[in-house]
Amino acid sequence: MTRADRPTRVGHADPRDVNRLTADLAAVGVRAGQDLLVHCSMRRIGPVVGGPATLLAALRRVAGPDATVVVPAHTVGNSTTGPAFRAATSGLNAAGRAAYEAGLTGFDPATTPSEGMGILAEYVRQQPDAARSGHPITSFAALGRRAVEFTEIHDLDCHLGERSPLGNLFTAGAAVLLLGVGYARCTALHLAEYRPEARRPAGPPPERMYRCYVLVGGRRERRDFRAPLLDASDFPEIGAAMEACLPVGRGLVGAAPSRLLDLRVAVDFATTWMAGHRRP
Known part of the structure; x- marks a missing residue:
């Protein structure tokens, strides 16, 4: 049994320190x-x-002053076309759904909290020197030397594609660090879905309309746009295939089974895998 395969000891009495x-x-x-995209x-x-x-301090100590730490800072509840909105408005009539939508706060990259991304991601987002991309649904936050560079481009119709922070991280040769989470949370694999070579024989990913809200000069404005409908349902299978074929760092961070993988290699592998396994 490897160290990564040992049972997780939730609530262990020996708190972890930075060392x-x-x-x-x-x-x-x-x-x-090493620039890092961290899911935790x-x-x-x-x-x-x-x-x-303390965890952020440890990450920055190991990666050093030249590295940038990037985290997802998504705000899925800001979209009226996503599962969070559907769950929140389930059972409401048209008037109730309209009232709920009217109460959605517009996205402001400087102040809007992330949703469901974990306390490390939210802690990174709140740091005074953090940069954040401007997408109102799938933003990323970053700390470090290249934080602004990694987050400055994030097109509205490109949730997780080439013109998002993922595209910049791919070009930079960053790594993905999964701390206690599985491949289903590996956002970088979505980048493969945008690539034409991943679309055979399934063809291009279906698109759909999205609606969300942003704050512009303190005023809430609606944004409607068309973008691909992304699918993470087979990411655990892709991850298992990667671990069988590629070098993946493994171990326990605290009590959390963790993985470290080269983002570029992972996306290239997922691109080929999708072309051979996804069906129309």
């Missing part, structure tokens, strides 16, 4: 100068002295 987390991250394979479950890591601040 222990630093050692764990280095053992998984995080190296100096602090609950799976277990008790940490100082919480997300």
Whole structure:
């Protein structure tokens, strides 16, 4: 049994400090100068002295001052065409749905909290020197030398494609760090769905209309746009195939089974996998 396969000890009585987390991250394979896209479950890591601040300090200590830490800062509840809105308005009549929509706060990258991305992601977003991309549904936040560069482009009709922070991270040769979460949360794999070579034999991904709200000069404005309908349902299968074929760093960070993978290699692998396995 490898260290990564040992049972997670939720609620372990020995809180992790920055030194222990630093050692764990280095053992998984995080190296100096490595830009990181981090998906994290602090609950799976277990008790940490100082919480997300300590984990971020450990990440920055291992990756060093030249590295940039990027996290998802999505706001899925801001869309009236997503599952969060459907769940919140289930059972309401047309008037009730309209009233709920009228209460949606417009997205402001400087102040709008992320939703469901975990406490590390929200902690990173709130740092004074953090940069955040401007997409009202699928933004990313970043800290470090290339934070502005990685987040400055995020087209409205490109949730997770080439003209999003994922495209910049791919070009930069960043790594993906999954801390206590599985491949279903590996946002980078969505980048493969945008590539023409991933669409055979399934053809191009279907598109749909999206609606959300933004704040412009303090005024709430509606945005309607068409973009691909993305599908993460087979990401765990893609992840298993990657681990069978590619070098993937593995280990425990705290009590959390964790993975480190080259983002570019992972996206290229997923592109080929989708072309051979997805069906029309």
